[in-house]
Amino acid sequence: MSEIEALQAIDTALSGLAPDERSRVLGWAQAKYGAPVQNTPVGTANHAPAQPAAAPLAAPKTKSASNGKSSRKSKSIISMDKSLNLSPSGKQSAVQFGGEKSPSNVIQKSVVAVYYLRHVIELEKVTVEGVFTFFKTLSWPVPADLKNTLQQAGTHGFLDTSISQDIRLTSLGENLVEHELPAKVK
Incomplete structure (x- = not known):
């Protein structure tokens, strides 16, 4: 697989995720592969890319007209899982x-x-x-x-x-x- 094909596959996979999911995936990839992100200017490598660079994956933050603060998806509320038994018989609580x-x-x-x-x-x-x-x-x-x-x-x-x-x-x-x-x- 060429670099361009790999980038296209990554872009396709990440485009289908919500922003918070995309952030987690990118964080995991950074942690796993550990290489810093390096942008090679066009024309400095041995070959030029077959296609222009893709648009940024993350959507820019927008300003709310009413208060000037960034509008973001509100944080989800996490609920207790009432089906969990955290004091099971015969096991450590x-x-x-x-x-x-x-x-x-x-x-x-x-x-x-x-x-x-x-x-x-x-x-x-x-x-x-x-x-x-x-x-x-x-x-x-x-x-x-x-x-x-x-x-x-x-x-x-x-x-x-x-x-x-x-x-x-x-x-x-x-x-x-x-x-x-x-x-x-x-």
């Missing part, structure tokens, strides 16, 4: 697990929540609502933008958030919970 792991920041708390939901109570798919429910059950302050916090855990390599309704742990995330938490006091 979420409260016990969270207390035992003693995560020290919101990223670690997010990873602990996903770990518990996936490995202890064995949910097939971990959702943002499930993580929200875990936070509320443990009386942990919920971040203002939980989806973004989960994405940040992804950029640190702990989670795979490419599918928001199926958040997965990476081996780095599993190692954090299984081997590094609670943090050792020096």
Whole structure:
């Protein structure tokens, strides 16, 4: 596949996503491939592109005539998942697990929540609502933008958030919970 064909495939795939989904995918790609974005001016490479450069993927912010602030899609409200049993019979409760792991920041708390939901109570798919429910059950302050916090855990390599309704742990995330938490006091 040529670079142009790869760019066309990426543009086609990203064009069908909502802006927040597109941002998550691009964040994941940046984290996975780690190369800084480099724009090569036309004519400086060994070959010129077959087509002109594509339009920017993100739509520009628009100003509201009434108040001058950027108009953005309002943040969605996350609800508790009332179907979750975070005190299952024969298994460690979420409260016990969270207390035992003693995560020290919101990223670690997010990873602990996903770990518990996936490995202890064995949910097939971990959702943002499930993580929200875990936070509320443990009386942990919920971040203002939980989806973004989960994405940040992804950029640190702990989670795979490419599918928001199926958040997965990476081996780095599993190692954090299984081997590094609670943090050792020096």
